[in-house]
Amino acid sequence: xxxxxYFEVECTERLGGEYYKQITNDVLLxxxxxxxxxxxxxxxDPKVPIFVAVGVMKRVSSRVxxxxxxxxxxxxxxxxxxxxxxTYLAPMLKVFWQRFGKDHVEQPDRFTVILYDVPASxxxxxxxxxxxxSEALYKDLIYALRCIAPEGFRxxxxxxxxxxxSFVASEDTLNGSADALIKEKFALMGETP
Amino acid sequence: xxxxxxxxxGGVYRHDEIIALIEDLGGYIVQKHMIAQEVVLQSFVPRxxxxxxxxVAKPLSGEVIDSPxxxxxxxxxxxxxxxxxxxHPACDIAEYTRRLGAKSNMVGMARGVGKRIANINxxxxxxxxxxxxAVYVLGNFETCIEYKMPFLRRGVEVPIVLxxxxxxxxxxxxxxxxxxxxxxxxxxxxxxxxxxDELAMLDEIIAEITRVLEKKRVEIAKxxxxxxxxxxxxxxxEQVPAILDVTSPTPLTVQMAGLRVKLPYDTFxxxxxxxxxxxxxxxxxxxxxxxxxxRDYILVKILPFSSTNTVI
Numbered sequence: 001x002x003x004x005x006y007f008e009v010e011c012t013e014r015l016g017g018e019y020y021k022q023i024t025n026d027v028l029l030x031x032x033x034x035x036x037x038x039x040x041x042x043x044x045d046p047k048v049p050i051f052v053a054v055g056v057m058k059r060v061s062s063r064v065x066x067x068x069x070x071x072x073x074x075x076x077x078x079x080x081x082x083x084x085x086x087t088y089l090a091p092m093l094k095v096f097w098q099r100f101g102k103d104h105v106e107q108p109d110r111f112t113v114i115l116y117d118v119p120a121s122x123x124x125x126x127x128x129x130x131x132x133x134s135e136a137l138y139k140d141l142i143y144a145l146r147c148i149a150p151e152g153f154r155x156x157x158x159x160x161x162x163x164x165x166s167f168v169a170s171e172d173t174l175n176g177s178a179d180a181l182i183k184e185k186f187a188l189m190g191e192t193p
Numbered sequence: 194x195x196x197x198x199x200x201x202x203g204g205v206y207r208h209d210e211i212i213a214l215i216e217d218l219g220g221y222i223v224q225k226h227m228i229a230q231e232v233v234l235q236s237f238v239p240r241x242x243x244x245x246x247x248x249v250a251k252p253l254s255g256e257v258i259d260s261p262x263x264x265x266x267x268x269x270x271x272x273x274x275x276x277x278x279x280x281h282p283a284c285d286i287a288e289y290t291r292r293l294g295a296k297s298n299m300v301g302m303a304r305g306v307g308k309r310i311a312n313i314n315x316x317x318x319x320x321x322x323x324x325x326x327a328v329y330v331l332g333n334f335e336t337c338i339e340y341k342m343p344f345l346r347r348g349v350e351v352p353i354v355l356x357x358x359x360x361x362x363x364x365x366x367x368x369x370x371x372x373x374x375x376x377x378x379x380x381x382x383x384x385x386x387x388x389x390d391e392l393a394m395l396d397e398i399i400a401e402i403t404r405v406l407e408k409k410r411v412e413i414a415k416x417x418x419x420x421x422x423x424x425x426x427x428x429x430x431e432q433v434p435a436i437l438d439v440t441s442p443t444p445l446t447v448q449m450a451g452l453r454v455k456l457p458y459d460t461f462x463x464x465x466x467x468x469x470x471x472x473x474x475x476x477x478x479x480x481x482x483x484x485x486x487x488r489d490y491i492l493v494k495i496l497p498f499s500s501t502n503t504v505i
């Protein structure tokens with residue numbers, strides 16, 4: 001948990017709280033979200049019942065550019081890209097096809113892409129933005145919090161600002177007291193919603 | 194002759210000798226798994242002959258292990274089949290009981306979640322009641338378990354082992370009327386059970402299940418069954434050839450006091466009832482053949498000596 005600055009699970013039952021700390025850790029780890037969360041406070045009261053998770057995200061420069069995962073070697077009349085991580089290969093090809101046309105893009109094997117006669121310099125190619133994972137981050141985060149929350153809690157309300165997020169779930173209709181709880185839990189982390 | 198459940202594990206080479214030996218001794222093979230080069234036989238053998246089987250198995254590098262769960266069918270009951278309970282807690286428990294010889298089925302409830310709406314429906318109740326024992330795997334909160342358990346166990350007549358995150362004493366305190374077994378510190382978790390303390394927890398569940406089943410076995414022994422389920426399985430396998438065409442992993446599932454026959458009830462119930470076991474006594478004479486709530490299978494419930502006056 002070194003990468004998270006603040007991580008607390010508050011629960012009215014001691015043992016249940018310990019289990020939920022473990023669950024929260026496991027789920028965030030599985031979804032690869034620990035690296036993007038800065039602060040997280042979870043509050044559960046099974047008697048009400050209510051589940052609240054509030055937190056602050058890290059500021060991540062999330063745009064993925066060609067240079068992040070490919071080495072570019074210009075050779076006479078063509079540019080050879082050696083791919084080191086395949087994760088963004090498909091969106092990259094899509095961008096190339098759109099920009100340069102399929103005739104100018106060739107992929108002889110898994111880790112090599114060759115561009116022929118493209119009207120762009122090496123530096124321009126390096127700077128091309130291929131993907132922006134932060135678009136999906138919100139969905140991933142809410143999905144993870146749904147996994148963490150006790151199962152019967154199917155009435156949910158989630159908010160996601162620039163960096164701060166909150167997630168409230170309960171079995172019953174959520175009323176105004178949920179907002180007060182969110183404020184209270186943010187205050188515990190030294191933040192305002 | 195007292196039959197005890199064992200598992201034989203060894204190579205494929207000459208394993209037919211072991212099968213022949215078990216059958217000659219009067220034992221029964223409940224399940225046979227062939228996994229690559231390995232053979233696993235779950236069987237009932239006469240208690241006095243275990244050493245003989247060990248001796249025969251030794252040159253074949255086979256081993257004989259006591260497995261108290263062979264010949265039992267266990268329901269692992271969870272509040273739903275959602276990611277919250279699957280795959281880790283429920284599958285790991287079901288898999289572990291299977292490894293020790295039981296046939297385990299998972300029962301995920303339609304409305305087992307939450308506090309306010311938690312309930313059991315008639316199909317779930319009937320399916321659970323067709324098993325030898327029900328293992329309830331509930332969650333992490335004492336309040337919820339206390340509140341929900343009376344609803345989730347309504348109408349369930351088989352012994353129940355309750356697993357939950359609160360410790361055993363707390364579970365015993367909050368569940369009224371008491372259930373047959375409790376295992377604490379097994380709540381909802383989201384990782385594989387591979388640490389030694391987690392495996393110890395699985396062992397504890399098995400120990401509790403074994404204890405409860407042993408109690409049930411003693412109860413059954415007071416009024417013995419008219420025929421042993423394993424023997425009935427053999428009879429059906431020999432005389433109802435249609436069972437050999439069933440592709441399910443256990444076409445005949447042995448239970449402690451009965452048998453699940455995975456053939457359609459409408460077509461085969463009559464055939465089963467008329468099947469002769471010995472000396473003109475048919476299956477219909479000493480058992481109740483009823484439709485199972487699980488698909489269209491047949492459930493054969495063996496009647497005790499007191500109601501048939503026959504033991505074969």
